[in-house]
Amino acid sequence: MEYLVKDISLAEQGKNQLEWAEMHMPTLMRIRAELEEKKPLRGITVAAVLHVTKETGVLVRTLKRAGADVFLAASNPLSTQDDVAAALAKYDEINVFAWRGETEAEYYSNMEKIIKHSPQIVMDDGGDLHALLHDKNLTDTVIGGTEETTTGVVRLKAMEEQGVLKYPVIAVNNAYTKYLFDNRxxxxxxxxxxxxxxxxxxxxxxxxxxxxxxxxxxxxxxxxxxxxxxxxxxxxxxxxxxxxxxxxxxxxxxxxxxxxxxxxxxxxxxxxxxxxxxxxxxxxxxxxxxxxxxxxxxxxxxxxxxxxxxxxxxxxxxxxxxxxxxxxxxxxxxxxxxxxAAEGHPSEVMDLSFSNQALSVVYIVQNRGQMTPKVFDVPREIDERVAELKLESMGIEKEELTQQQREYMRQWRYGT
Structure with missing residues (x-):
């Protein structure tokens, strides 16, 4: 295991932060329990460039317990929570290269450190990692990737339109349970x-x-x-x-x-x-x-x-x-x-976004070789499952259609 963080002695404080986030991310914790049992990411190397926050920590912990070997760098020089980075390195064997206050050179150097390990899955927030892999022609091992934010999706769409995108990417940002909640x-x-x-x-x-x-x-x-x-x-x-x-x-x-x-x-x-x-x-x-x-x-x-x-x-x-x-x-x-200047999104809303991330990564691995190099939306069944799990965690019971109502919605003959 490798890591480069500001102060490893902050790990205990970061562990407490992660536990707080996990308490407020019940959807992802439910998904984690399922993935930990089945280990669908066993043998998969994941390179992730995300904001290194306590919520991201819950996500990469989930991927690790699903069997993945995870390499993590920051998607913004000022967004890393140093105590969380330390905790992930010390307690979870996540290969973290991130600290608050990185220079631009350090920011890109840390990204280069994680792509040296020939990732099969690429997770990004903003598109810099996807762009770097393509600029350096290091996409041969990549099965596919995800993108967390609007800016990154715009960049990836441009790559697709120009015919330079080399692997499929799921635009997590486009999930209903992402943009309507995380963004808004x-x-x-x-x-x-x-x-x-x-x-x-x-x-x-x-x-x-x-x-x-x-x-x-x-x-x-x-x-x-x-x-x-x-x-x-x-x-x-x-x-x-x-x-x-x-x-x-x-x-x-x-x-x-x-x-x-x-x-x-x-x-x-x-x-x-x-x-x-x-x-x-x-x-x-x-x-x-x-x-x-x-x-x-x-x-x-x-x-x-x-x-x-x-x-x-x-x-x-x-x-x-x-x-x-x-x-x-x-x-x-x-x-x-x-x-x-603050801590980023509340854990409760990142519960939705990162549940989409985790399930999208598993979907890409399970459908390797069947997806063409283009930008895909999150499969509808994943989006709906995340919403269902979130409602359950909130103790909210939604309406269910009757058999008659379901049949009515599938026919075309009857109106008034």
Whole structure:
């Protein structure tokens, strides 16, 4: 076993964190019990680039007990929980290469360490691992992979369309039990958690600008409104912009919203959606945060160019004095605010996402050689099973169709 973590002495603390997460992830624990008995991943090497959090720890522990040999690196330089990384290495024999505060060179070096072991399954969050394997032409041993987030799915779809994707990938992000819950409820809560931990500002009465109205943006906007904020949505897609209007939000282009907002949160998956030109228009004291996967949504280099000084004024809060005399505050270096300044999604919502991950990995192994190199959605039976198990764990009983009702839904002759 190999590992490279910040401080192995943190392992006991990390073990407690993992136990807490397991208590709040009953669906995945139910799946773990089944997989541990059957060992469907025996002999399989898994390379995973995921946020190294307590919830991810529960997932990789599950894969290990299903028989896999697991190599884990971080999908963001600031998202690793060092105590969890230490616990996984010490108590679970997970090959972990991750610590909080990695440089860009260390980030890619750790990824290269895990791909040296000829993985058969590749799990990714953001697409960097998939891209690295293809760039280095190291895909020969790969049976297939999974992708956790919207940004990564977009990249993989581009690879598929350009004919360069070498193995099948299941887009876990596209599962109903992922995007409707993780993206909306998970990021909706955890992004605001990160902003509040970094700033401790009052949300009530603030003008908050949410840039992007996908499932992440929807969740953030909803929770901001629930906290008493006045919410403006910036959206380039006409359908989503219309939906935001019908939900009661004000919809504006960024050039106008820039002058009005107190807090800005990006959630687009695109580059420079807040530019230096926008920043120069902002109010004195404006707060900038990013909830998208990569640190490209806010033009941080542009911000530096139009600033005459900067300093860290609070943990994860950097004050920039602009050339026009105003001050703006960038949170978590423009990286994922929910993971850099807080703990990421609550365990209860990751229970759904990572149950999909575990079952998708097993599905790929069981269907090796039968899936072509393309991006697949999570099989419907997996999605529905995860939902069923989650309801059971919550003690909720849903309605069941009668035989007459099932037959009615399969016929076409009878209407009124």
């Amino acid at each position: 409820f998970g990021t909706g809560q955890s992004a605001i958690d990160g902003i509040l931990r970094a700033t401790n500002v009052l949300l009530a009465g603030k003008i908050c600008v949410v840039v992007g109205y996908g499932w992440v943006g929807r969740g953030i906007a909803s929770r901001l409104r629930g906290a008493g904020a006045r919410v403006i949505v910036v959206e380039a897609n006409a359908l989503r912009a219309l939906e935001a209007v019908m939900e009661g939000y004000e919809v504006l282009p960024m050039r106008k919203a820039a002058e009005m907002g107190d807090i800005f949160i990006t959630a687009t998956g695109n580059i420079n959606v807040i530019s230096k030109e926008h920043i120069l228009k902002m109010k004195n004291g404006a707060i900038l945060a990013n909830a998208g996967h990569f640190n490209v949504e806010i033009d941080v280099e542009g911000l530096k160019q139009v600033s005459r000084s900067r300093r860290v004024i609070r943990p994860y809060t950097e004050e920039y004095e602009l050339i026009n005399g105003k001050k703006v505050y960038l949170l978590a270096e423009g990286r994922l605010v929910n993971l850099a």
